[in-house]
Amino acid sequence: MDLPVQLQSDEEVIQIIRRHPASLWGRLALIALVLVVALFIWGNFGGSGAFSSLLDIALVLVVIGGLLMGFMVWYRYHNDLWVITSQRLIDVTRSTPFSQQITTASLRNVQDINIRVKGVFNTMLNFGDVICQTASAAGNTFALIGVANPQQVLDAIDDARAKAKRNA
16 A cells, blocks of 8 residues: 655554544445435425426435535545554545645654543444544644544554654
8 A cells, every 4th residue: 555655764554544434334324314315305295396396406406415425425434544653653634635634643752542432333333533642842632533443553552652662
């Protein structure tokens, strides 16, 4: 996999992390539900006259909007990743094909790592957030949102951080 950042000569990728698939399927299911409801309303209340024309236009707009939103949810899911390397954490976010944000944090600057798992589905499907507090003047946080197996991600970051501090 091509990474969007250049690795240092002595830097190795430890793990590439993506969001849990439930974050994709849940949003796509909600969009599909809106489309089904729109088609149901159109099928049951469509007729003739001015109201029918307005309903047709509204349905076309809802379908096009739903398809665009579905594509953007899929695109964001497939282009949102976190990389744990031997020296740093890298957060790559592409919310649209024309927008990219890359954030990095040195593992040596990571002070605290917390896990946040809220809700029944998150607990059942074992996904949540891993929040890393970094040592900076602004007190920045590095958040891995909606990742699968957050405890394993925490352990991987903690192990990489310990190795990075030993090698410093």
